[in-house]
Amino acid sequence: MKRNSSATPPRWVESLLIRVLPPSRRDDIAGDLCEEFRARRAQGAPASFWYTRQAAGLIGRQLYGGGKMRTILLAFCAFTLLACCWLTVMEGVLRHPGYPARMIMDGLLGVGSLLTAIIVLLNAATGWRWLGLAAALGAGAVGVAAIVHNARAPHFEGFAVVIGAALSMQAALTLWFLGFRRRSEHA
């Protein structure tokens, strides 16, 4: 085990921590953990595991600590991402007429959900937020269209209503979160 005072914490963990922490606390918190990491390493104590555990705890708090609406939005993003993955796979397996176009649309919606989650998680800069808003408008339009189409169709498809409603809710929350809420200090 290396026992020098210039050892660096696991790079990807540190990088993720710095991205997630609010800008005003990035330097001092990352500095504290780095200092303790080096002290532990110099004493021959397990430092990487300690650092990763503390960073994971801090990242977890940041993810949950951005308010209930943010947590709900992230939950919707996770649900629609999984739903879009499932729909894409099912379209590929069942191969009903016109499936390639639907696979592309499901894939794009999934990418939009993932992108929205990343933008919200990292409290991204304005350019990315516009992209998130565009993805939200697209998801909202598809969600509402799915519900309306299903209501008019001869066969009721419950999953389409659930996913359509989730996409619409996600779009509304994203518009509120990225469009009307001031960019927060806390990621």
Add this chain to the structure above:
Amino acid sequence: MAEILGAFEQAVLLTALRLGKGAYGRAILREMGEALGRDVAAGAVYATLDRLEEKAYVASRLGEGTPERGGRPRRYFRVTASGIRALNEAKTTLETLWRTVSWPAGGRA
């Protein structure tokens, strides 16, 4: 009377008070770990310090960066007069409550 401080808030404030001018994140984390005899979660300490700062029970300022921190500055915390008052109130309240029951609570342990 203001809201009573939680046990962890009291622990953080007491540690910062004990450390005095040397109270910065890592020092508080270390000192608390030694006093409580367990590894303390950094996230819990920083969240508590943020909350205490919002309540104006602590004030903070940034210091100089040092090489062992990769040039990053330390954030020093100072317990304010309101913080000390809140600590005293919490102690008085708990002592008053403890006096209303026999020791150990619930009979012989």
